[in-house]
Structures are given as structure tokens and as C-alpha cells.
Amino acid sequence: MAAAQAGDQRAYTRVLNDSVALIRAVARRQGVAVDALDDVVQETLLTVHRVRHTYDPLRSYDAWLSAIAARRAIDVLRSRGRREHREVHDEFAFDTHSDREDASAGTERAQEALRLRKAIETLPPGQREAVEQLGLKERSLAEAAQRTGRNTGALKVNLHRALKTLRDRLHGES
Template sequence: MARAQAGDRDAYRRLLEAITPYLRALAARHIGNRSDVEDAVQDILLTIHTVRHTYDPARPFGPWLATIAHRRIIDVLRRQGRSSAHEIPIGPEHETLSISEANLQEEAVNARMLRDAVERLPVGQRDAIRMLKLEELSLLEASAANGMSVASLKVATHRALKKLREMIKKPGDMT
């Protein structure tokens, strides 16, 4: 750390690489969730980087590092405690509409409305929407299939989507 403070980047990199496994093990000992462990390690490394100027080379490095690590781990545990105090586990019994069949009628109405709107589009726009959006052809495949240029297909699709939004727009919709 003393060499890192003196500006030796390579020494600083080696130091961080050497302490990371120790920090990971230390955090894992106190924190159960693996992603929280990694977050804690990153937080510790960032803190070390920020306060590296406070290290006194006349004193041992280990206690300085351990103090920073323990304080950051405690911060993570406090955050977990605060967030878990306000959260309750959600299970299937808490779902209002847990059955996927609950909205089938509305979906059928929406699909029919969309099909009808697509049928009212001009032929070029209707073909572009069918090939590119419904059949999921690439621009090149759709161009080869109907003879329109790629640019024409893009324009037709854009205009069709705009027109479909206008046709399907519900009263009170801002989009």
C-alpha cells in the first residue's frame, strides 16, 4: 500500500487483486446472499480507493484493511435489515389474479380488435406489418418475398404502426 500511495500503479493493482479473495471470504462469512457479498466487496474496494491516503505506512496494513471491510459489511447488513423490515414475502395467496386464464376474454377482444385494424390498413402497410411483425421475417426476407425495397418496408411499417396506434387508441389514452 505504501508503494501504491507513492504512485506505483502496478503495485496498487497487485494489492487489490491480492486482497479481493480475502474480502470476498470475509463478506461471505457475514452476508448470505451472493450478490450482496459481491456488492459488499465492491463497496469495500471503492472505500479503500477513496481513503487510501489515510493509510499510515508505519503501521500494519491488515488491521487498517479489516477495519474498513468490517465497517462496509456492517453497512450492508444495516441496509438489508432496513429493507427487510419493510418487506413481506409474497406468495401465490397474495396474488389477485394468479390464474393465467383470468384475462383470456380481454386478450381475445384485443387480438380481434388488432386483427380488424390490420385489415383496414392500406395493402402495402398491411403486408409490411404481416411479414415483419406477425411472421417475424427479416427486412431482407420480406423484401425478397414481396418485391418492396428495404427502405420502403421500413417506411410502410412505421406508417402502419402509427396508423394502428391511432385506430386502437382508447379514450383517455395519452400515448
């Protein structure tokens, strides 16, 4: 990597190619599924390319790379977890689901959703913004901070306070 930092293109290509095995091993230790390993490898190599100037030749390249790979593996796991949480994977789910839903259950859910929307609207602006960005739109802290102009710490605090307030209000009404 030190040669690559000095501008040796062959060394850079070789170090990237030789890094793939270590990245895959780190990702597997993090619990990444086999079908997602290529995603981790790609994200890690892109990160290495972006931050290659931060590598210190006096330190272990493998340790530096492993730290980056572990973070990218966690990112992929989080991303897949959010996606799988929203997706239906049962091929018979739609076949066995009744088309005629109990009207009272549907009405009750609609009323709860309306109560929740109204409760969110009454929150202070910072808390409402945190709920909308992080909860409803499912943006990451970094994305929400960029869009709102608030720092991540403020967003976390606002979200925590908003959830506590909503929990108290909604359970207090029941």
C-alpha cells in the same frame, strides 16, 4: 499499498485485486449472504480508494483493510435488513390475502394513524424533526444531520424523547 501510495499504478491495481479474497472472508464472518458479497467488495474497494492516504505503512495492511471491510459489511447488512423488512417475499401473499378487508379493522388502523400524525404534530420542533427524518423518512443519522443542520447526538436525543412522549400520550389515551 505503500508503493501504491507513492504513485505506483501497477502496485495499486495488484493490491486491490489481492484484497478481494480478504474482503470476502471478512464479509462472510460478518454474516453477509453470498449474493451480497460483491456489494461489500465494491463498497470496500471504493472506500479504500477514497481513504488510501490514511493507511500507515508501518502497520498491517490486512488489519486496516479488514476494519474497513467489516464496516462496509455491516452497512450492507443494515441496508438489506431495512429493505427486506419493507418487502414481501411470499409469492402467494397477494393470492391468499382477502380483497375484502374487514371494514372495522381498516377504519381502526386509519384512526390510529390519524392519532399518531396528530401526536407527532404536537411535538416540539426538534423532536418532530427527528421523528420525521429518522422514523418516517427512514434517513440515516448522517443524512438527517446533514438535512437538518443538527448533530447526530442531538438527533438521537430528540428521537428518544419524542418516542417516549408519543408512547406516553398514545398509551395514556387508550
